[in-house]
Amino acid sequence: MTADIPTATTPRPAAAPAGKPDREAGKRPRRGRFGVHIFLGGVSLAFLAPLLLAVYASLRPYEETAEHGYFSFPRKLSFDYYRQAFSDSEMSKYFVNSLIIAVPGVLIVLFLASFAAFVLARLRIRGGFFLLILFTAGNLLPQQVIVTPLYVMFNRIELPYWMSESMTMYDSYWAVISVNVGFQLGFCVFVLANFMRALPTEILEAAVVDGAGVWTQYWRITLPLCRPALAALGTLQFTWMYNDFLWALVFISDGDKLPITSALNNLRGQFFTDYNLLAAGSVLVALPTIIVFLLLQRHFIAGLTLGSTKG
Amino acid sequence: MPLVNHARRTRRRGPRRFTARDLAVIGVLLGFAILLDLFIIWGPTVASITLSFSSWDGLSDLSWVGGDNYDTLAGGDYPPFWPAVRNNLLWIAFLGLVATPFGLLLAVVIDRGVRFSRFYQSTIYLPVVLSLAVVGFIAQLIFSRDQGALNAILGNENNPTDWLGDRDLNIWMVLLAAGWRHTGYVMILYLAGLKAVAPELKEAAAIDGANERQTFLRVVFPTMRPVNVVVLVITVIEALRAFDIVYAINKGRNGLELLSVLVTDNIIGEASRIGFGSAIAVVLLTVSLGFIVTYLVQEMRGEEHR
Numbered sequence: 175m176t177a178d179i180p181t182a183t184t185p186r187p188a189a190a191p192a193g194k195p196d197r198e199a200g201k202r203p204r205r206g207r208f209g210v211h212i213f214l215g216g217v218s219l220a221f222l223a224p225l226l227l228a229v230y231a232s233l234r235p236y237e238e239t240a241e242h243g244y245f246s247f248p249r250k251l252s253f254d255y256y257r258q259a260f261s262d263s264e265m266s267k268y269f270v271n272s273l274i275i276a277v278p279g280v281l282i283v284l285f286l287a288s289f290a291a292f293v294l295a296r297l298r299i300r301g302g303f304f305l306l307i308l309f310t311a312g313n314l315l316p317q318q319v320i321v322t323p324l325y326v327m328f329n330r331i332e333l334p335y336w337m338s339e340s341m342t343m344y345d346s347y348w349a350v351i352s353v354n355v356g357f358q359l360g361f362c363v364f365v366l367a368n369f370m371r372a373l374p375t376e377i378l379e380a381a382v383v384d385g386a387g388v389w390t391q392y393w394r395i396t397l398p399l400c401r402p403a404l405a406a407l408g409t410l411q412f413t414w415m416y417n418d419f420l421w422a423l424v425f426i427s428d429g430d431k432l433p434i435t436s437a438l439n440n441l442r443g444q445f446f447t448d449y450n451l452l453a454a455g456s457v458l459v460a461l462p463t464i465i466v467f468l469l470l471q472r473h474f475i476a477g478l479t480l481g482s483t484k485g
Numbered sequence: 486m487p488l489v490n491h492a493r494r495t496r497r498r499g500p501r502r503f504t505a506r507d508l509a510v511i512g513v514l515l516g517f518a519i520l521l522d523l524f525i526i527w528g529p530t531v532a533s534i535t536l537s538f539s540s541w542d543g544l545s546d547l548s549w550v551g552g553d554n555y556d557t558l559a560g561g562d563y564p565p566f567w568p569a570v571r572n573n574l575l576w577i578a579f580l581g582l583v584a585t586p587f588g589l590l591l592a593v594v595i596d597r598g599v600r601f602s603r604f605y606q607s608t609i610y611l612p613v614v615l616s617l618a619v620v621g622f623i624a625q626l627i628f629s630r631d632q633g634a635l636n637a638i639l640g641n642e643n644n645p646t647d648w649l650g651d652r653d654l655n656i657w658m659v660l661l662a663a664g665w666r667h668t669g670y671v672m673i674l675y676l677a678g679l680k681a682v683a684p685e686l687k688e689a690a691a692i693d694g695a696n697e698r699q700t701f702l703r704v705v706f707p708t709m710r711p712v713n714v715v716v717l718v719i720t721v722i723e724a725l726r727a728f729d730i731v732y733a734i735n736k737g738r739n740g741l742e743l744l745s746v747l748v749t750d751n752i753i754g755e756a757s758r759i760g761f762g763s764a765i766a767v768v769l770l771t772v773s774l775g776f777i778v779t780y781l782v783q784e785m786r787g788e789e790h791r
Contacts, residue, residue, distance in 0.1 A: 316766075423732075456622045
């Protein structure tokens with residue numbers, strides 16, 4: 175056997191800084207490094223190219239690319255298509271729709287999931303493990319398995335006019351928000367429960383001795399400690415809910431209520447599609463998530479990996 | 486009296502005593518989360534299975550047809566079904582055998598620590614934040630027949646290839662676009678996994694005379710088992726869930742059929758064949774459950790180690 179098990183249990187922090195200079199001292203020959211840069215540079219470029227092409231196309235008039243192709247030298251660059259997407263196609267309205275769905279969705283799912291995770295991970299109630307499985311497995315089901323009954327159900331749930339113009343849950347933001355929350359709840363509970371389990375129990379015990387109730391233990395003590403995990407999950411959930419396509423497509427029939435991902439279809443003409451306009455629309459749709467990603471990269475990645483390797 | 490003593494100890498370790506107010510808080514907040522989960526996820530799942538044995542159209546009375554819907558599917562009386570199954574399998578195979586290993590390779594290369602690795606990392610997983618709908622539109626920009634970039638690169642303007650319209654070709658182009666996104670996702674997960682591998686393990690392997698490849702295959706890769714399971718599950722689930730990208734391209738027709746598209750077609754199309762659509766959904770569910778159970782078993786094992 176190659177690996178000696180006991181060595182794996184020696185504390186890691188001491189080894190990590192020691193490992194780094196070793197790496198940078200470069201045992202590798204120069205040529206190998208060069209090859210790695212060519213490989214990674216090539217892959218990066220290939221991954222970035224489609225996006226760059228979309229941006230480039232969106233800045234040029236359709237006639238020009240139609241005549242000379244996408245790779246021709248630009249004669250005229252302008253933001254006309256962005257203006258057109260914004261004014262004629264009213265994309266700003268759909269942006270607002272996306273926010274109406276994603277912002278409450280993220281807040282509600284984080285609140286409900288963090289409390290559920292707190293109860294399951296910190297209070298250790300009976301049946302907690304079963305509940306954790308119930309939540310986690312739910313998040314892994316394909317959306318299409320639940321879409322039909324939900325469609326029927328939402329059509330039958332009546333809401334007062336002030337809540338929904340359609341008088342039913344169908345064709346209202348309530349439907350899309352609640353499905354987003356319900357569907358993502360499992361993932362958030364799973365991640366947060368794992369995170370909370372790693373927190374020191376002494377703090378909580380001290381609070382209990384001081385007579386703190388469940389709400390205080392949750393809101394004043396546990397939640398502040400979970401800030402990094404909540405930031406990570408919040409970033410990730412916003413991206414996912416904003417990017418959602420299916421739920422709105424199925425549960426909303428009024429075109430004016432569609433979120434921006436689903437509304438992108440409106441930029442497509444009945445007989446003629448202006449690809450440059452579509453490119454501008456795609457860039458606009460992608461922009462918020464790209465900005466969130468670039469600003470909060472660390473949180474974003476932490477969120478993805480929290481769910482898989484338990485921090 | 487050892488018995489009483491024992492009982493008291495387990496009690497202290499077990500559920501704490503809650504005040505009435507505590508119970509109310511737990512009841513309302515946890516209760517709401519559980520109800521939502523049952524109402525949105527598990528209730529509909531059971532309902533889907535039940536409805537799949539009916540020929541319901543959403544309006545008339547329910548009439549049970551036994552396994553007729555499944556017979557129709559298996560017997561080929563619903564032509565798009567088997568092509569959709571084939572496409573879903575192709576999706577799993579492509580993501581699992583091409584995109585996933587490529588993501589792993591990228592993670593391993595980046596983890597060895599080269600300069601600019603942060604830049605490489607960021608660009609490669611940038612597509613992960615894009616919605617699949619946007620990916621679908623960008624795919625059209627590249628692959629469309631008359632104005633697509635690919636035909637321009639290949640310089641065959643006179644005899645353009647219809648990458649997305651040709652039903653023998655388009656699935657591969659779409660897979661390429663889906664893989665674009667999946668690779669970055671897998672890479673992030675493996676980068677995190679590789680960081681969690683104790684460096685002592687690698688050192689020990691090196692001392693024992695293992696070369697780099699042996700170290701990776703025999704030591705590093707097996708210790709990443711939890712990540713491997715997660716990646717496997719994500720790959721399969723994503724392949725079964727695939728929908729947005731083909732729907733954005735051509736509503737999942739003409740060679741791009743997928744099970745998820747057929748379910749959606751049957752409920753929001755003109756036909757509104759809810760019973761039949763549910764049967765297709767149950768097929769999806771059955772395949773997914775195998776992987777979900779595998780994953781949960783893995784998780785539970787981790788739980789025992791805690």
